[in-house]
Amino acid sequence: MLLHSGSCAVCKTEGELIEISQFGKALCPSCFPAFIQRHVRSLMRRRQMHRKGDTVAVALSGGKDSAVLAHVLKEISWNMRIELVGLHIDMGLGAYSELSERVVRELCEKLRIKLEITRVSDFGVSIQPVGQFRQCNVCGAVRRALMNRTTRNLGLQVLATGHTLDDILQFMLKAVLSGHLDAPRPVLPPSEHRPRKIKPLYFTPEAATSVYADLLELPYTEEQCPLFDPAGRRFNEIFDLLEQKAPMGTIQYAHTMLRAMKRVGKDELKRICPMCGEPTNTELCPICRLRRQQLGED
Ligand SMILES: [Zn+2]
Ligand SMILES: [Zn+2]
Numbered sequence: 001m002l003l004h005s006g007s008c009a010v011c012k013t014e015g016e017l018i019e020i021s022q023f024g025k026a027l028c029p030s031c032f033p034a035f036i037q038r039h040v041r042s043l044m045r046r047r048q049m050h051r052k053g054d055t056v057a058v059a060l061s062g063g064k065d066s067a068v069l070a071h072v073l074k075e076i077s078w079n080m081r082i083e084l085v086g087l088h089i090d091m092g093l094g095a096y097s098e099l100s101e102r103v104v105r106e107l108c109e110k111l112r113i114k115l116e117i118t119r120v121s122d123f124g125v126s127i128q129p130v131g132q133f134r135q136c137n138v139c140g141a142v143r144r145a146l147m148n149r150t151t152r153n154l155g156l157q158v159l160a161t162g163h164t165l166d167d168i169l170q171f172m173l174k175a176v177l178s179g180h181l182d183a184p185r186p187v188l189p190p191s192e193h194r195p196r197k198i199k200p201l202y203f204t205p206e207a208a209t210s211v212y213a214d215l216l217e218l219p220y221t222e223e224q225c226p227l228f229d230p231a232g233r234r235f236n237e238i239f240d241l242l243e244q245k246a247p248m249g250t251i252q253y254a255h256t257m258l259r260a261m262k263r264v265g266k267d268e269l270k271r272i273c274p275m276c277g278e279p280t281n282t283e284l285c286p287i288c289r290l291r292r293q294q295l296g297e298d
Contacts, residue, residue: 010035021247022165022205029215036212040200041076047186049158049198052081056158057151057195060086060107062100066162067107067220068209069201073160074111085156089146090119091139092126096226106219118150125290127227136229141286149278151195163199166206169239169250170232172257181261193279203251
């Protein structure tokens with residue numbers, strides 16, 4: 001992000017401007033939030049992410065990106081004819097989880113949206129490494145499984161997650177380097193066992209979510225998850241450099257890659273877990289894997 005003075009691309013007012021290079025525009029602080037809201041709304045329309053009357057479950061982690069997603073969706077909800085429900089998964093990770101839940105509650109009160117909390121502890125397990133899978137991966141798999149399950153149990157059709165352009169770029173490059181042309185898509189159509197999954201911030205860079213969250217004073221925590229694996233973000237600098245050398249280059253890269261990718265994402269959930277009957281793409285679902293390891297169930 002660059003801060004400089006000049007005249008706003010929208011209202012032409014002279015003063016301090018916010019410039020996010022991926023958007024190729026400099027905007028004043030009062031026009032910036034509405035610009036992001038229009039950007040997200042137009043992607044949701046173009047990609048047919050919602051239908052009128054949908055109630056959208058919004059995955060809330062306590063971090064800034066999901067806070068921005070909830071705020072943007074709330075602001076455009078009347079225009080889009082959608083309702084929102086906040087969804088938070090308590091992963092049982094001590095002080096970090098308590099703090100996350102506190103800021104999520106504060107956010108939902110501020111936005112006046114209903115909040116649903118699912119706790120890993122209710123399943124009698126805790127997040128531990130399983131076989132060759134590290135805790136961070138186990139945590140991610142369990143969180144995704146519980147998000148799908150909670151959305152479905154609430155009878156909702158759409159689950160929105162706060163993945164940003166920065167997340168998507170990492171997935172894309174990692175896929176290419178491991179020989180696949182595969183990455184998360186903006187919309188994953190619903191299947192028998194899974195709601196439609198949407199990523200309204202797919203083309204929104206984190207430089208923009210940071211400014212948005214701070215301008216609107218959204219409650220969020222910058223605390224890093226104790227299981228966070230920095231290897232997951234090892235390509236950040238490459239994309240920072242790309243954006244610096246070729247402004248709007250990262251967004252162009254994501255558009256081109258998305259067009260080139262023909263395959264359906266990995267989140268297909270083709271099997272049924274023999275222990276609990278939940279959909280899964282591994283032999284046992286992530287929660288039953290933990291149950292078998294920690295409770296010796298079979
Ligand atoms: Zn302006
Ligand atoms: Zn299971």
